[in-house]
Amino acid sequence: MFTEQDARWMARALELARLGRFTTSPNPAVGAVLVQGTELVGEGYHRQAGGPHAEVFALCQAGSRALGATAYVTLEPCSHHGRTPPCAQGLIDAGVARVVAAMVDPNPQVAGRGLAMLREAGIEAEHGLMAAEAARLNTGFIHRMRTGRPHVTVKLASSLDGRTALANGQSKWITGPDARRDVHKHRALSCAVLSGADTVLADNASLNVRWTELPASLRGDYPQDRLRQPLRVIIDGQNRLTPDLALFSIPEPILLVRGGVSGGLPKWVEECVLPLSADGKVALGALLDELGRRQLNYLWVEAGARLGGALLTQGLVDELILYQAPKLMGSQARGLFELPCFDAMAQVPELQLSDCRRLGPDIKITAKVKN
Amino acid sequence: MFTEQDARWMARALELARLGRFTTSPNPAVGAVLVQGTELVGEGYHRQAGGPHAEVFALCQAGSRALGATAYVTLEPCSHHGRTPPCAQGLIDAGVARVVAAMVDPNPQVAGRGLAMLREAGIEAEHGLMAAEAARLNTGFIHRMRTGRPHVTVKLASSLDGRTALANGQSKWITGPDARRDVHKHRALSCAVLSGADTVLADNASLNVRWTELPASLRGDYPQDRLRQPLRVIIDGQNRLTPDLALFSIPEPILLVRGGVSGGLPKWVEECVLPLSADGKVALGALLDELGRRQLNYLWVEAGARLGGALLTQGLVDELILYQAPKLMGSQARGLFELPCFDAMAQVPELQLSDCRRLGPDIKITAKVKN
Numbered sequence: 001m002f003t004e005q006d007a008r009w010m011a012r013a014l015e016l017a018r019l020g021r022f023t024t025s026p027n028p029a030v031g032a033v034l035v036q037g038t039e040l041v042g043e044g045y046h047r048q049a050g051g052p053h054a055e056v057f058a059l060c061q062a063g064s065r066a067l068g069a070t071a072y073v074t075l076e077p078c079s080h081h082g083r084t085p086p087c088a089q090g091l092i093d094a095g096v097a098r099v100v101a102a103m104v105d106p107n108p109q110v111a112g113r114g115l116a117m118l119r120e121a122g123i124e125a126e127h128g129l130m131a132a133e134a135a136r137l138n139t140g141f142i143h144r145m146r147t148g149r150p151h152v153t154v155k156l157a158s159s160l161d162g163r164t165a166l167a168n169g170q171s172k173w174i175t176g177p178d179a180r181r182d183v184h185k186h187r188a189l190s191c192a193v194l195s196g197a198d199t200v201l202a203d204n205a206s207l208n209v210r211w212t213e214l215p216a217s218l219r220g221d222y223p224q225d226r227l228r229q230p231l232r233v234i235i236d237g238q239n240r241l242t243p244d245l246a247l248f249s250i251p252e253p254i255l256l257v258r259g260g261v262s263g264g265l266p267k268w269v270e271e272c273v274l275p276l277s278a279d280g281k282v283a284l285g286a287l288l289d290e291l292g293r294r295q296l297n298y299l300w301v302e303a304g305a306r307l308g309g310a311l312l313t314q315g316l317v318d319e320l321i322l323y324q325a326p327k328l329m330g331s332q333a334r335g336l337f338e339l340p341c342f343d344a345m346a347q348v349p350e351l352q353l354s355d356c357r358r359l360g361p362d363i364k365i366t367a368k369v370k371n
Numbered sequence: 372m373f374t375e376q377d378a379r380w381m382a383r384a385l386e387l388a389r390l391g392r393f394t395t396s397p398n399p400a401v402g403a404v405l406v407q408g409t410e411l412v413g414e415g416y417h418r419q420a421g422g423p424h425a426e427v428f429a430l431c432q433a434g435s436r437a438l439g440a441t442a443y444v445t446l447e448p449c450s451h452h453g454r455t456p457p458c459a460q461g462l463i464d465a466g467v468a469r470v471v472a473a474m475v476d477p478n479p480q481v482a483g484r485g486l487a488m489l490r491e492a493g494i495e496a497e498h499g500l501m502a503a504e505a506a507r508l509n510t511g512f513i514h515r516m517r518t519g520r521p522h523v524t525v526k527l528a529s530s531l532d533g534r535t536a537l538a539n540g541q542s543k544w545i546t547g548p549d550a551r552r553d554v555h556k557h558r559a560l561s562c563a564v565l566s567g568a569d570t571v572l573a574d575n576a577s578l579n580v581r582w583t584e585l586p587a588s589l590r591g592d593y594p595q596d597r598l599r600q601p602l603r604v605i606i607d608g609q610n611r612l613t614p615d616l617a618l619f620s621i622p623e624p625i626l627l628v629r630g631g632v633s634g635g636l637p638k639w640v641e642e643c644v645l646p647l648s649a650d651g652k653v654a655l656g657a658l659l660d661e662l663g664r665r666q667l668n669y670l671w672v673e674a675g676a677r678l679g680g681a682l683l684t685q686g687l688v689d690e691l692i693l694y695q696a697p698k699l700m701g702s703q704a705r706g707l708f709e710l711p712c713f714d715a716m717a718q719v720p721e722l723q724l725s726d727c728r729r730l731g732p733d734i735k736i737t738a739k740v741k742n
Contacts, residue, residue, distance in 0.1 A: 345537065
């Protein structure tokens, strides 16, 4: 169905799409390539919501050479008037002969209508080429379109024996600088960072992205002047956080989930009261619904054993990223996840390994949670 | 100093040496290749103590074509009369012109004397080609020659959060069949398996090598009729093990380290009383000395958090092999290592990662302990 040439051009479109991955949310990252015979005549990628879509850049570059060309797009061209006119119409108007999309857009406003529009205009429109790679680029967006909630990744750092801190709370530094830079990369890729008052108080953590702490290899793709801060979402059910904390000194949005509004915080802090669950805690499902309504695709959780355990027990974790340092802290040190006391191995939460690699002196494990 | 041809022949000698790795102890695994010009004229490897050395096989195969040949050996040829005559003399008698050894023999009875003998006979004798690879093949032997004790590897299996069993003790099966087959491989490669009465009683473990449970890929290198059982060493300070246990039903050597001799056990069980340390426990250093005296190169420890923790705390562990299953068992489940309560991260035992790989659904981590 698809040729080797098709795959080569789609690979280029995916490469372009990746360049937008830090900045397109709430939109998906998308790349497009226009090919006339064996010659590339236009290419582009989506940079940020409100800005032109990938197809617009490619069409603009191609000009009249788009006539009779093949368009390779990593996501089905849109069919609706959003902040920009529909790309399917743009491709029709330019006289493109064939469109290959890696995958259908999961957005219910599109969901096949873009490809249908193209076909009605007599354009050969196919999809399914390198679909898995394209989906991996937009896991969060696809997840939100399907569930109304962000994709949730819980990050933890521990010793080889699964300990996050000594009995006295000391934990600096378990993992090395490579792991810490990798955490910064994930923060930068996320739409929001979730943490709890315990963690903020213990480390006086800012939870922002510091550009100079990103891995050097990324800084080319993500120049400092394009830096976007993820929304910092902090659960503070007992209103324990005070305005003097480092967190509040950085003038970037914070959503503070509290038991009641207390005021007296900088203007970039939004206090928000959410329903409580039966045990008097913030209802985490309701929080994810709220974050979904705010169009956040990726939620990165940096929290302690209690919040991590609660999310996991309630089936709200999609992925776990665990940084393990080659250290042994012993059975008296603090554990990774507070979970109920299980009676049988069959009750234990199971994950599926997606990746396992060395990162400086440490190990990075990525696993999907089977919910 | 060494040519690409030299490296190619030494690689072949290392390949041959590996074939003996299950059966040569207490001797090291050694391979030898004889080359006349660019032609291989003889090769061989050491199979078992008391049997011919690698050089003997190679010389025998080469016959008169050994005259003027180059010999590649993974370990310096021996210079002393042991159970077999010295190989250095054999090479001299055959008229070999040049000998390349990967490394000098760490055995104090050899330690350079083999190479000296060759040089005195006018043979060009060099060493140091692929020395690291050669040393890796005989880590246990080298360690015993240097310290008088076996190389100690502690094996553990846990969840991602470092738990070995639920609070009620249930632990079957944390890891999958690939990990269990890999454990069998390590048992087969070891001279002795160490465990404690707790572990034997909890699982009614036999701790032997079952040939059918070895990875299929190994069975060619290690046919069933050559199977050797490692010595099973069990610490039973309180004489709790009874003759009806599965352990005792397998008629292969067991060394039972007890508080006192009780008798009534099958003839393949040796009871042994060792000095106690200040806290009334078996002195683990004295045990390793005893195992060294018995010429055991590799000790594989399958034990619980207490024995593992005691060995680690006393600086007696050389290597850790940890099988991690992608599961989360929670903070109430049992920990990996019982260690003292540390006050500062600087006190925590540090390891150095040597390998980290996926094994079926699980992860296998290999790390050296920095003692």
